[in-house]
Amino acid sequence: MSHQLRHTVNCSLLFTELPLLERPAAARRAGFSAVEFWWPFVEAVPPERQVDAFVNAVTDAGVQLTGLNFFAGDMPGGDRGLVSWPKRVGEFRDNVEVTVGIGERLGLQGFNALYGNRVDGATPAEQDEIAVENLVLAARAAARIGATVLVEPVSGADRYPLRTGADALAVIDRVQSAYDVPNVGLLADLYHLAVNGDDVERVIADHTDRVAHVQIADAPGRNEPGTGTLPLDHQLTALEANGYTGWVGLEYKPSTTSDASFGWLPFERR
Numbered sequence: 001m002s003h004q005l006r007h008t009v010n011c012s013l014l015f016t017e018l019p020l021l022e023r024p025a026a027a028r029r030a031g032f033s034a035v036e037f038w039w040p041f042v043e044a045v046p047p048e049r050q051v052d053a054f055v056n057a058v059t060d061a062g063v064q065l066t067g068l069n070f071f072a073g074d075m076p077g078g079d080r081g082l083v084s085w086p087k088r089v090g091e092f093r094d095n096v097e098v099t100v101g102i103g104e105r106l107g108l109q110g111f112n113a114l115y116g117n118r119v120d121g122a123t124p125a126e127q128d129e130i131a132v133e134n135l136v137l138a139a140r141a142a143a144r145i146g147a148t149v150l151v152e153p154v155s156g157a158d159r160y161p162l163r164t165g166a167d168a169l170a171v172i173d174r175v176q177s178a179y180d181v182p183n184v185g186l187l188a189d190l191y192h193l194a195v196n197g198d199d200v201e202r203v204i205a206d207h208t209d210r211v212a213h214v215q216i217a218d219a220p221g222r223n224e225p226g227t228g229t230l231p232l233d234h235q236l237t238a239l240e241a242n243g244y245t246g247w248v249g250l251e252y253k254p255s256t257t258s259d260a261s262f263g264w265l266p267f268e269r270r
Contacts, residue, residue: 003237005244007270008034008066010215010251015258021053024061030259031270036067036249038112044071044082044095051098055105066247067150067213068103069112070138071095080157081114083138084131086122092134100141110213112150112187113138115171117159124161132174139181148212152187155195163196165203169210185212188239189251194230195219204235208242217252224252224261 009015009032011023018026020040027035040054058065070092073079082092099111113135118124139149151168154160162168165186172184188211193200204211214236218228225232236248254261262270 012038081116084116084127150187191217215249
C-alpha cells in the first residue's frame with residue numbers, strides 16, 4: 001500500500017457478527033480509530049434513549065464517527081433513500097434534525113444523503129426538484145456544525161438514477177448554483193463506480209477537488225481489497241496525489257470474519 005490515507009470502518013457492513021452497539025468497540029480492538037454507519041435505527045425519528053445509546057457506544061469505544069447516512073427507508077426491502085421521494089418529504093426533514101443532532105454530539109463531518117429510487121406517481125423532473133430542495137435543507141442544517149452533505153452514485157439498484165460520478169456532480173451543481181450552499185460533495189465509492197462502468201481514473205483525475213469522502217470494496221463480490229480485480233491502491237494513491245486528505249471508508253462485506261478480513265491492511269496502517 002503506497003498511499004497514506006486514513007481508514008474508517010463501516011460498521012453497517014462489518015462486524016455484523018456483533019450487535020450494532022458493540023461494533024465501535026470491536027473496530028477499536030482491531031486497531032482502527034474511526035467508524036462510519038448507515039442509518040443505525042429502524043425509523044426516521046427513533047426514541048431518544050436509542051439515540052443516546054448509539055452516541056454512548058461510539059464515545060465509550062474511543063473512536064471518531066466519520067460518516068452517517070440519513071434515514072434511507074427500508075434498505076433490505078430495496079429502498080435507497082428519501083431525498084427524491086415526494087411522499088416522504090416530511091419524514092426526511094424530521095430525520096435531518098435528528099441526524100445532524102447526532103453529528104453535533106460526535107463531531108461528525110459528513111452525512112450521506114442517499115438520493116432515492118425513481119418512484120411511481122412522480123416524474124423524474126418532479127423528483128429531482130424535491131431532491132434539490134431536500135439537499136439544500138440538509139446542507140444548511142449540516143453547515144451549522146461545519147459538516148458536509150454527501151451525494152453518492154450507487155450500484156445494484158435498478159431504479160436509483162445516480163450511477164456515475166457525473167450523475168452525482170450534476171445534482172451537486174444544481175444545489176450549489178441555485179442556492180449557494182458550498183457544503184455538498186461527492187461520495188466516491190470506488191466499488192459502485194466501477195461496477196456501474198464509470199471511468200474511475202477519469203473521475204479521480206478531473207474531480208478529486210469535489211470528492212468529500214471515499215469508500216472502497218473490491219469487485220466482483222464487494223468483499224475486502226485483494227479478493228477481486230479493482231486497482232484500489234492505485235486509485236487511492238492517485239486521489240492522495242491530487243490532494244484528497246479525507247477518510248477511506250471500508251464499506252465491504254467480509255469474505256470471512258470481519259477481523260480476518262483486515263489481513264490486507266497492516267495493523268500500523270489502521
